[in-house]
Amino acid sequence: xxxxxxxxxxxxxxxxxxxxxxxxxxxxxxxxxxxxxxxxxxxxxxxxxxxxxxxxxxxxxxxxxxxxxxxxxxxxxxxxxxxxxxxxxxxxxxxxxxxxxxxxxxxxxxxxxxxxxxxxxxxxxxxxxxxxxxxxxxxxxxxxxxxxxxxxxxxxxxxxxxxxxxxxxxxxxxxxxxxxxxxxxxxxxxxxxxxxxxxxxxxxxxxxxxxxxxxxxxxxxxxxxxxxxxxxxxxxxxxxxxxxxxxxxxxxxxxxxxxxxxxxxxxxxxxxxxxxxxxxxxxxxxxxxxxxxxxxxxxxxxxxxxxxxxxxxxxxxxxxxxx
DNA sequence: GATATTTGACCGAG
DNA sequence: CTCGGTCAAATATC
Numbered sequence: 001x002x003x004x005x006x007x008x009x010x011x012x013x014x015x016x017x018x019x020x021x022x023x024x025x026x027x028x029x030x031x032x033x034x035x036x037x038x039x040x041x042x043x044x045x046x047x048x049x050x051x052x053x054x055x056x057x058x059x060x061x062x063x064x065x066x067x068x069x070x071x072x073x074x075x076x077x078x079x080x081x082x083x084x085x086x087x088x089x090x091x092x093x094x095x096x097x098x099x100x101x102x103x104x105x106x107x108x109x110x111x112x113x114x115x116x117x118x119x120x121x122x123x124x125x126x127x128x129x130x131x132x133x134x135x136x137x138x139x140x141x142x143x144x145x146x147x148x149x150x151x152x153x154x155x156x157x158x159x160x161x162x163x164x165x166x167x168x169x170x171x172x173x174x175x176x177x178x179x180x181x182x183x184x185x186x187x188x189x190x191x192x193x194x195x196x197x198x199x200x201x202x203x204x205x206x207x208x209x210x211x212x213x214x215x216x217x218x219x220x221x222x223x224x225x226x227x228x229x230x231x232x233x234x235x236x237x238x239x240x241x242x243x244x245x246x247x248x249x250x251x252x253x254x255x256x257x258x259x260x261x262x263x264x265x266x267x268x269x270x271x272x273x274x275x276x277x278x279x280x281x282x283x284x285x286x287x288x289x290x291x292x293x294x295x296x297x298x299x300x301x302x303x304x305x306x307x308x309x310x311x312x313x314x315x316x317x318x319x320x321x322x323x
Numbered sequence: 324g325a326t327a328t329t330t331g332a333c334c335g336a337g
Numbered sequence: 338c339t340c341g342g343t344c345a346a347a348t349a350t351c
Contacts, residue, residue: 128342128343128344128345129342129343129344131340131341131342131343133340133341134339134340134341140341140342142342142343144343156342158342
């Protein structure tokens with residue numbers, strides 16, 4: 001599916017790595033969905049059939065990808081390299097300004113890629129540019145934190161509509177919010193990292209961090225936010241770039257599973273009063289992953305599942321056409 | 324008038 | 338030279 005969409009999009013120069021990555025991604029998503037399905041419908045765990053098969057497919061793809069990494073490593077740096085195009089302006093040249101620019105554009109760290117149905121993410125952004133990107137149907141929008149001037153907040157983001165599904169925005173975050181001016185509620189979630197009552201169904205916190213460190217919080221998925229970026233960038237930026245590349249053509253909407261087991265489109269903004277509250281707690285994936293561990297030693301690449309497969313980008317983008 | 328957005332130009336990397 | 342990222346003047350909006 002993803003492959004066909006890639007082809008349909010006229011991606012003539014797609015590298016094998018991309019195909020493999022997409023295949024792996026699809027397999028991983030299938031795995032997750034099967035797991036969810038069984039959990040919802042049967043609530044039990046006797047599913048080594050389809051789930052195991054999906055896992056195996058995923059495994060195979062990942063091994064292939066691991067092999068390809070040796071020769072196609074550049075592919076996974078897509079976002080990072082794309083964002084490191086410009087370095088500095090010799091003049092206008094306060095050191096602060098130049099370093100800011102370097103950092104804002106990723107500074108070689110790469111960006112964190114998130115795919116959402118909305119650009120909204122509880123922070124106030126100011127658009128400062130728009131660019132037509134070669135081989136891309138949609139322009140890329142450049143945003144910086146609105147409090148850049150006030151607080152010197154260096155956070156920036158790039159937003160581009162998905163090729164396959166324009167309703168999905170591929171958002172790449174750079175830099176770190178130092179302003180703390182996001183939505184207060186969200187900021188609380190952000191800052192608290194779920195230490196307070198992250199179990200509250202109303203809170204939707206996406207964690208980019210280590211899955212094990214946040215393992216106590218099943219529904220914790222920390223969304224990109226102030227204070228998280230450093231960790232995020234360190235721990236998952238490279239892989240997330242890869243995964244994002246792989247999932248570029250996805251047509252999935254961010255959804256979550258409600259208490260009734262139905263898929264609810266995810267609103268990535270926190271549950272603000274005037275917003276429809278279809279947002280519920282995410283499905284408990286920790287048990288799911290315990291039942292079907294996806295952390296695999298994969299030959300050349302021993303990725304953890306949270307590295308290979310960014311939950312924020314894929315796992316919770318459940319399908320509205322799946323069943 | 325203040326603030327946000329648009330858009331052409333500029334810059335550096337490759 | 339091309340491309341992507343950013344700047345900054347012009348314009349729009351409140």
